[in-house]
Amino acid sequence: MNFEYSDEQRMLADSADRLGKDLWPSSDRLKLLENFDGLAAQTWAQMAELGWLMLPIAEDHGGLGGSPVDVMAVMEGMGRHLVAVPYVASAVLVPALLGNGGDTAAEVLGAIGEGSAKAAAGLLEPDGGYDLSWVGLSAQRSSGGEWTLSGEKLHVEDGGDADWFVVTARSGGGISDAEGVSLFLVRADAPGLSVRRFRAIDQHRHARLGFSGVTAILIGEADDALADVELAVDKAICAHLAEAVGSMDAALSGTLEYLRTRKQFGVAIGSFQSLQHRAVDMAIALEEARSLSYRATLSLGLPAPERRRVVSASKARVGQCGLYVGRQAVQLHGGVGFSDELIISHHLKRQMMLESAYGSAEHHLARFVAAA
Amino acid sequence: MDLEFTPAELAFREEVRAFFAENVPAEWLTRVRAGLRLEPQELIAYQKALAARGWGAPTWPVEYGGPGWSPAQNYIFESESARAGAPIQFHQGLELIGPIIFTYGSQELKDRYLPGIINADDWWCQGYSEPGAGSDLASLRTTAVRDGDHYVLNGQKMWTSYAQVASHMFVLARTSQEPKRQQGISLLLVDMTTPGIAIRKIETMDEKYTTNEVFLDDVRVPVGNLVGEEGRGWEYGKVLLDRERMVCSATAIHLPQVLDGVREAAAARKVRGVPLIETPAFAAQLAQLEIEAMALETMVLRLLADLASGADSGPRGSMVKLRWSDLYQRATALWIDAHGPEAAHFRALDGEGPADMPYAMQGALYSRVTSIYGGSSEIQHNIIARRALGL
Incomplete structure (x- = not known):
């Protein structure tokens, strides 16, 4: 240990x-x-x-x-x-x-x-929430063995500048079956692929994809990709947990510095007990988040059920803690916390986006329950 | 970084597991899960079994009778104890006065009192709080006046848990009036059979007899029972600040016992024919507590790893206490929810009541004091703000 x-x-x-x-x-x-x-x-x-x-x-x-x-x-x-x-x-x-x-x-x-190419993964679809097994993008294999994709991907995290997309598509089974999910690689400029790009409040750039008969390359075995996709997403989640911890750490440090130096009513506002106690709750939230970030990251090698339980628990809780720290950092800064010139509001915006990326707290709470 | 135990630690876990399998009676389970203390005679029997195995004082140094375990071993011991439904060891002797005696006490005091703590031949209670001195302990007014070979104690102590069964009490009393309130306070070890001690039960909202007022009326304590130096008793509490991390950690490691109780109750109860635990609203509340408990457990693991490497863990003991008391309160509240209308059946008026119910409710009631005792949650916030955040 x-x-x-x-x-x-x-x-x-x-x-x-x-x-x-x-x-x-x-x-x-x-x-x-x-x-x-x-x-x-x-x-x-x-x-x-x-x-x-x-x-x-x-x-x-x-x-x-x-x-x-x-x-x-x-x-x-x-x-x-x-x-x-x-x-x-x-x-x-x-x-x-x-x-x-x-x-x-x-x-x-x-x-x-x-560094000569960027890639992103399209895994989410309309009506499926954050469920990775909800795959409706259709994958058809021609007699010549070539795969074509038709349908859409609702959100591609950080896919705004991607040169390549990796997407899940359904080669067999029903809309939410674990079996029949395959993984494909497509070029961003492939004929038949439409890419709509979006900027989020935290400057990250995402994409939404439409496919009409797009030729794609199968990755690995057909029909059997879901377990690998889940593990890969759990790895991405753990990277995001560490990012959330870094951001919370910076937001808390900035807030503590402000509490020590900002004066109102003739004294440093950090001398007010209600603000001290809020800062302590932020510090505890950071401590919880850091602990779970470590725990989840160290659990990536465990068997799938246990890994899912720990990663989803951590994702849910770090999301909650991150939002708490971000919101309170803005609150304790008062008016300047709301301004875009101070980085504090940017930390809150990133925490909001991190909470939902690869599944909201609510989604992961449900996944945690299902994994037990 | 890794979460693994070494082969030696895994072997130790087997050894500990075997001990608990033999020494934890099943009838303790419902009370232990509710976070309630067992009866004193049960705790004494348990402590004697641990002492016979050489594990009576898991966190003490070897020279005073501790087993010399690493923090990882302490974690394994406590988590296996929790798994087996064993209680937390009674802490007033082991964690509150024992460490002060072995750190600051005379050789005579160590020889006289340390073995009795480990073997449970003595039962200690804490005479700190007073009617006007709770969170603001330094305002205590009980006096100890030197008279020949004795100190003469006069005053009133409050919230003295288990004074009704204790053989000894450790008392903070004022031996001189000094400009700074924390000075002039001394720590005395008092035999509860000394004339002049009167105990009055305090009724508490959980309907469990735990705590008392203690009246000290010309109680004569031999000067040899002064711990350390006269007037410096306040400072000796500091050793506990560092050790409380262990105490808080142990209680936090036992939190899953409460969640097991909630889960079992919710699985047993049906609402409109469906087990409560399968209803989304209840499952979400339970899951929320479970993930916060996982966060707390990991905080404890990090704390123990820091102790092992000698790193300063700051006031993380206070953080653990805050998180634990909050989770214990919410878990027992959810447990009550799980009992539905039967939560109103606290005591059977005729014959036996439904099993489990009184303890879950008693746990929920008792849980309210856990954010008050041992430094209230508000005091813990003050400590963290000052010691960790520099505010």
Whole structure:
């Protein structure tokens, strides 16, 4: 039993913190966001140079074969400085999905690792909530063995700038059957694929996909992808948990600093007991979230039922804690907390989005119950 | 980072599991699950069984009779104890006065009192709070005046749990008036058979006899029973601040027992023909408590890992106490919900009542005091704000 980073992981965490501090300084955030494309490109290039884009990719595929704890070390820094790039989708989720792919998948992984391509995963559909087994996108196999996809994907997390999409599609069974779900790889510019792009309140860029007879490459075995998809999404969730913890940590530190320095009625507002107690509740929420982030990340290797239970419990609770810390950080800052110029409101906006990404607290509470 | 136990720790777990399988009577379960203390004679028997095995004082240093366990072993011991439905050891001697005696007491006091705590030959109660000194303990007014070879105690103590069965009491009393209220307070060990001690039961809302007022009227205590130096008793409490992490951790590790009780009650009860535990609204409430309990358990694991590595864990003991008392209160409240209309059947007026019910309700009532005793939740917030957040 040990909750310490190794020396290498500590270096990784420090370097993630430094990158965030250098490229995404909170004092200039609004101004920097005016040139979002340039900032994102510069960040991505540095991440490639540091090897982070190939960190979670298996060594067999030319990656570094980093562990979930390595990813956690990177993500805390991303959260602390609200680095809004599609790292989790492209470097964590997609590589976990493409592990069993063929030649094209290997090429895509190579391109992701060196930073020349981005990828995202389309897993959610209308009327299915966050249920990964609710797959209606139809996959038809021609007599020549070629697969074509028709239907839609409601939301692709961080898919706004993707060059490739990995999507689940139904090759057999009914709309929510576990059997009959297959995984496919498609180019963003494939004929018949329509990509609608959206920016969220936290600057992350997402997509909604429409398919009419899009040719796609099957990844792994047909009909049997759901278990792998679930595991890959659990890995993405754990990366997000670490990001949430980093963001909560920064929001709390900023709030404590403000409580110590802001004066009203002739005294520091941190001398008021009601504000002190609120800050303590924020600190406890952070402590809970950090504990669960560690626990979930260290549970990724457990058998599926136990892994699901721990990851969903953690996702649900960290979401609640993150929203609490974000909202109270805004509240304790008063008027300036509401302003967009201070980074505090950006932390709340990121927490709101993290709470729902890959399943809301409500969804994961239900998954936790089902896993018991 | 890893969550694994070593092979030696796994072997230790088997050993502990076997002990609990033999030494925990089934009839304790309903009360233990409700978070209620067993009767003193039951706790004494349990403590004697642990002592016979060499495990009477799990967190004490070896030289004073502890087993020399690592924090991981302590975690395993407590979690197996919780799994087996064993109670938490009675803590007033083991955790509240024992550590002060072995840290600050004379050799004579150590020799005289430490074995009795481990073997349960002595039962200790705590004479700290007074009618006008609760959370603000430093305002205590009980006096100890030196008269030859004795201190003469006069005053009134309040909320003295188990004074009615205790053989000894540790008392904070004022030995001199000093400008700073925390100074001039001394810690004395008092034999409860000493003339001048009167005990009056305090009725509490859980209808369980636990606590008392204790009146001290010219109670003569030998000067040899002064712990450490005269006037410095307040400082000795500090050793407990560090140790309370262990106490809080132990209670928190036992929280799943309560949730087991809730789950069992909700599985047994049907609402419109469906087991309550399968109804979405109830299942969601229970799941919420279970995930918060998982967070708390992980906080405890981190706390213990920090202790093992010698890292300062700050006021995380206070955080654990806050989270635990909140969850215990909510869990017992949900347990009451699970009993539906039968929750109103607290005591049978004729013959035997429905099994379990009085204990779940008593637990729910008792739980209200857990956010008040041992430093109220508001005091815990103050401690964390000051010690951890620098406010």
